[in-house]
Amino acid sequence: MRKPFLVLAAAAFALSIVAGGCAKEKSPPQPQPARKATAGTGKNAAPKPHVKFFTGKIETLDAAAGTLTLKGPKGERRFQVHEKAREQLDGLKIGEKVIVKHVDEIALSIVKPRTSNNALDGKEKESAVKEAAHISQAEEK
Numbered sequence: 001m002r003k004p005f006l007v008l009a010a011a012a013f014a015l016s017i018v019a020g021g022c023a024k025e026k027s028p029p030q031p032q033p034a035r036k037a038t039a040g041t042g043k044n045a046a047p048k049p050h051v052k053f054f055t056g057k058i059e060t061l062d063a064a065a066g067t068l069t070l071k072g073p074k075g076e077r078r079f080q081v082h083e084k085a086r087e088q089l090d091g092l093k094i095g096e097k098v099i100v101k102h103v104d105e106i107a108l109s110i111v112k113p114r115t116s117n118n119a120l121d122g123k124e125k126e127s128a129v130k131e132a133a134h135i136s137q138a139e140e141k
Helices: 002-022 083-089 116-140
Strands: 052-062 067-072 075-081 097-103 106-111
Touching: 052 075, 067 097, 075 083, 075 106, 083 106
Parallel strands: none
Antiparallel strands: 052 067, 052 097, 067 075, 097 106
16 A cells, blocks of 8 residues: 555656746746827826807907907906807907807907808798799799
8 A cells, every 4th residue: 555655656746847848938028119199198298278169249350460358157258259250250340249159358250140140031932932932933924
């Protein structure tokens, strides 16, 4: 009974030595390829400007200088109108209600808000045009 136990112990010892010698050495981690920096992903990249809207009545308007001051529920704000939006200043008057799309103090666009009266006017004009077309067709017959 002692002999099989010794043989089994010797076999286990020999197997552990062989297994340890056959084990591969750990290779050092392979270097990863350098990543290309993409625009806007670094910590030093400037934040993207946030576009906002401001609604108010025109207090002052200087088309030549391209400035506009509005008074609204959030207070009074002065805007410098962007070059591409300066043509939108034509036809605006002091006291009119407008919506300004802006980034910080630079106005990107200026529009008059739609009102229910304007929508009805459009429907009335459309119905008048249809009636006029109907009358002219009747006269031709």
